[in-house]
Structure formats: C-alpha cells, structure tokens
Amino acid sequence: MKQDFLDYIQDTFNFTPEEMQDFESALSKPLKKTLRVNTNKISVEDFKELAIKNNWLLTETPLWNNMFYIDREDTSLALGHTLEHISWLIYMQELAASSSPFYMSEDIVDDSEYTILDMSASPGWKTTQLAEYYPNSLIIANEIDKSRMRQLHENTDRLWARNVYVTNFDGRHFKNYPEVFDKILLDAPCSGEWTAYKTDDALKYWNLKNIKRIAKLQFQLLESAFIALKVWGELVYSTCTLNRLENEDIINKLTDKYWDYFRIISLSEDTSKPLIRAWPHKNNTGWFFVIKLIKKQPVEDIKIKTGFQKNTQWFEKLSNTAEKTVHNFLETTFWLTLPGKFYTYRNEVYYGEKNIDYFWENFFFYKMGIKIGKLEDGVFEPNFYLGTHFDIFEANTIPVNQEAIQTLYSGWEIEMDSQWSDGYYQVYYDDIPAGCVKIKSWVMKSLIESRFMRK
Numbered sequence: 001m002k003q004d005f006l007d008y009i010q011d012t013f014n015f016t017p018e019e020m021q022d023f024e025s026a027l028s029k030p031l032k033k034t035l036r037v038n039t040n041k042i043s044v045e046d047f048k049e050l051a052i053k054n055n056w057l058l059t060e061t062p063l064w065n066n067m068f069y070i071d072r073e074d075t076s077l078a079l080g081h082t083l084e085h086i087s088w089l090i091y092m093q094e095l096a097a098s099s100s101p102f103y104m105s106e107d108i109v110d111d112s113e114y115t116i117l118d119m120s121a122s123p124g125w126k127t128t129q130l131a132e133y134y135p136n137s138l139i140i141a142n143e144i145d146k147s148r149m150r151q152l153h154e155n156t157d158r159l160w161a162r163n164v165y166v167t168n169f170d171g172r173h174f175k176n177y178p179e180v181f182d183k184i185l186l187d188a189p190c191s192g193e194w195t196a197y198k199t200d201d202a203l204k205y206w207n208l209k210n211i212k213r214i215a216k217l218q219f220q221l222l223e224s225a226f227i228a229l230k231v232w233g234e235l236v237y238s239t240c241t242l243n244r245l246e247n248e249d250i251i252n253k254l255t256d257k258y259w260d261y262f263r264i265i266s267l268s269e270d271t272s273k274p275l276i277r278a279w280p281h282k283n284n285t286g287w288f289f290v291i292k293l294i295k296k297q298p299v300e301d302i303k304i305k306t307g308f309q310k311n312t313q314w315f316e317k318l319s320n321t322a323e324k325t326v327h328n329f330l331e332t333t334f335w336l337t338l339p340g341k342f343y344t345y346r347n348e349v350y351y352g353e354k355n356i357d358y359f360w361e362n363f364f365f366y367k368m369g370i371k372i373g374k375l376e377d378g379v380f381e382p383n384f385y386l387g388t389h390f391d392i393f394e395a396n397t398i399p400v401n402q403e404a405i406q407t408l409y410s411g412w413e414i415e416m417d418s419q420w421s422d423g424y425y426q427v428y429y430d431d432i433p434a435g436c437v438k439i440k441s442w443v444m445k446s447l448i449e450s451r452f453m454r455k
C-alpha cells in the first residue's frame with residue numbers, strides 16, 4: 001500500500017495509530033458480497049421467498065432495504081449463472097457503489113415525472129437504480145467514453161430501463177442547457193482510490209498532483225451540473241474516494257463561487273455533518289463520499305454554446321407504417337399494447353416511454369429507451385429481452401423449466417413436441433417471464449443476441 005496515501009489519511013482525518021491499523025487491515029479483507037434486488041421485476045418480499053426455496057441465506061445490509069449480503073451452502077453453480085441472476089431479478093452490486101441513488105431518493109419510489117440527468121453514467125448501475133426509484137421520470141444517462149457505452153447499453157436493456165435515454169457528451173457541455181433538470185446525479189470520475197481493495201498496486205500512482213488534476217475536472221463537471229439544474233432541483237455529488245480534495249474541497253469551491261445560490265441538504269441526523277463518508281473499517285462497505293444540495297436561485301449571465309447539429313441524430317422516429325407493423329405484431333402475437341414511442345437505428349427498433357421532444361431537438365442520442373427487436377423488409381421480430389420484462393403475456397406463452405431457460409440464455413435450441421405451431425412465444429418459469437423465442441418446425445430458438453449469451 002502506498003505510504004503517501006496512508007500518511008495523507010492519518011494526517012487529514014487525525015486517526016490514532018490504532019484506528020489507522022483498523023483502517024489498513026479492513027483494506028486487506030475482501031468486501032462481503034452484496035446483491036441488489038431488481039424491484040422493477042420482483043418485489044423484495046417475493047425475492048426473499050425465492051431465496052428460502054433456493055437455500056440462500058440473506059442478511060440485511062446496514063443501509064438499504066433491497067440490498068442483502070448473501071451466503072450459499074451449495075456454490076456449485078456460480079451466482080452469476082443462477083436463473084435469478086441471468087433473468088436479472090438480482091444483480092451483484094457493491095454496497096458503497098450503490099449509495100448515491102439511495103441518498104437521492106431517500107430509498108422511496110417516487111412516481112413523479114421528473115427530468116433527471118445522470119451525468120457520468122457508465123456502466124450504468126446507478127442509472128438502473130434511478131430507473132427503479134423514478135419509474136415515470138425521463139432519465140438522461142450520459143457518458144463521455146465511447147468504449148464504456150456498450151456496458152451502459154446492455155445494462156439498461158437487461159434491467160428494462162425504458163425511461164432511460166443515453167447521450168455521449170463531455171459532462172461540461174450540460175451547462176449550455178441551464179435549468180433543465182429536476183435532479184442530477186454526478187457520480188464523478190475520480191482518482192480510483194477505491195481499487196485499493198483489489199490490488200496492493202492500485203495506489204502506485206496516488207499522488208496529490210494527479211488528484212488535483214482530476215479535482216479540476218470534477219469541479220467543472222459539478223459547476224456544469226449546477227447550472228443545468230432547475231431552481232429547487234436537487235443535485236447529488238458522489239465519489240468513491242476518501243481524500244478531501246475530490247470531495248469537500250470541490251463543494252467548498254462551489255460555495256465560494258455560488259454562495260447563496262444553494263444549500264446543502266443534510267444526509268445524516270446530525271445536521272452539523274450533512275455529508276456522508278463511509279469508511280471500510282467503520283461501515284463494513286467499500287468507501288464513498290456523497291453530498292446533496294438544492295438550488296435556490298438561477299445562475300445568470302451564462303454563455304451558451306450548443307454546437308448541436310440536428311442532422312447528426314442517428315435515430316429516427318419510426319414511420320407511421322412501420323409503427324403500425326410493430327403494434328400489429330405485438331397485439332396479434334402477444335396481445336400486448338405498448339403505449340410509448342418507437343425509434344429506429346439501422347434495422348433495430350427501440351422503445352421509450354417518455355416525451356423527449358425538447359431533447360430530440362437539442363441532443364445527440366446514443367440510445368433511446370430499450371431495444372425490443374428488429375424490422376427488416378417490413379417484418380418485425382422481437383428480441384429475447386422483450387419477453388423478460390412485462391407480466392406474462394396474454395397470448396402465445398409457454399411454461400418451461402429452469403434447465404430450458406439456462407439453455408435459451410446460452411443461445412442454444414430446444415426440440416419441442418408437435419403441439420407447438422411455428423411462431424413467436426414468450427417463455428416463463430414459475431410465474432417469472434423469461435424471454436421471447438421463435439418456434440420453427442418443432443425447434444425452439446432463442447432470440448437472445450450473441451452479446452447477451454451466457455458463455
């Protein structure tokens with residue numbers, strides 16, 4: 001472990017030698033595994049029953065209702081390969097890494113229709129949490145790094161975040177849209193101190209010069225977010241670091257510049273300590289820092305630069321004829337009516353449920369809602385995930401066993417008996433919708449895309 005880092009922690013937080021020892025030894029222990037229940041798909045109560053059936057021992061975490069420590073006696077099947085995980089009823093997420101959406105929402109599902117920005121979103125764990133807490137809101141998930149887009153794309157699809165629209169800007173660009181968002185999460189890019197859990201080598205490049213460089217970007221992102229926030233809107237700033245330069249100092253800088261424009265909302269009962277800083281040796285989690293503020297007045301005299309060219313939009317709204325084709329397919333095959341809007345990119349069809357007219361005129365989108373299938377030569381074919389998210393459809397459904405679902409997630413085929421005619425079906429297991437398939441000549445084919453296949 002890099003000594004400079006330890007010295008910094010000891011000096012800055014006035015740790016006694018004993019506490020310092022606790023801190024260091026907490027770092028060498030692996031973090032306890034936590035899972036998050038995807039409440040978009042299953043309630044916590046129903047999941048607890050499933051866990052009992054599976055002989056999984058769940059223990060409540062100190063922080064949130066839908067996150068649990070998990071112990072299993074039989075670990076012959078990796079948790080990531082269990083039906084519960086591959087059908088995204090649950091997913092593994094570190095407790096600390098899940099904290100900011102909890103503080104934003106106070107762990108309450110809010111049905112209001114907000115406009116929310118997740119300014120630095122990939123791989124999208126917190127985006128999908130926001131989609132659960134704010135199911136009726138429009139969520140813009142932004143990420144600058146194209147190489148991290150795929151994960152954001154996949155995670156929002158898997159978790160059926162149909163109110164999430166993805167953009168690919170430098171977060172500093174959002175200041176050109178003053179007072180547009182009701183809530184903003186800035187889970188800022190940071191110096192990566194937290195990787196100290198993973199390897200002793202992690203802090204090799206830890207030095208104050210690097211941290212000051214990243215802190216400069218963090219402040220610019222925070223200022224941009226602050227300008228883009230509506231008056232009385234709320235902004236949550238979080239990092240996975242402990243040092244003050246990336247945390248309190250960033251907020252102090254905002255206070256120096258925008259004194260009287262905002263106030264901090266206390267996240268703890270002790271209002272003299274409004275921010276939350278979690279420590280590995282005190283909180284049994286990874287570390288994180290989170291602070292929440294509310295804007296009181298507009299920022300004036302902003303120089304606006306949009307530079308957006310409409311003709312660069314990749315997506316198109318589906319034409320009336322194509323939209324009719326998709327609706328007809330869904331209604332006649334599954335008796336499913338989708339009330340939202342359809343978009344297309346190449347031959348892919350996307351479905352989103354929010355009105356995005358303002359953003360359509362101003363933003364370049366990387367993804368619109370979730371991908372539901374493809375349209376080729378006027379014929380629509382659903383993808384696998386369309387069949388995982390709603391309740392069990394009213395028509396064309398087939399009950400299958402666990403083994404069949406594992407097979408379908410691997411992209412393999414299943415031989416059927418003659419009672420099943422050719423066509424598209426939704427498969428389900430134990431009342432859990434599990435995917436869309438195609439039957440042709442008594443063979444069931446999975447419609448899962450290769451990028452989602454279980455290897």
Ligand SMILES: C[S@@+](CC[C@H](N)C(=O)[O-])C[C@H]1O[C@@H](n2cnc3c(N)ncnc32)[C@H](O)[C@@H]1O
Pocket residue numbers: 097119120121122123124125126127142143144145148169170171172187188189190221
């Ligand atoms: C801490 S990670 C976000 C983790 C994510 N919120 C989650 O929960 O899955 C920070 C992200 O910020 C992105 N980033 C870095 N510089 C950025 C910038 N100038 N604007 C927007 N995003 C940026 C990084 O590529 C990285 O994906």
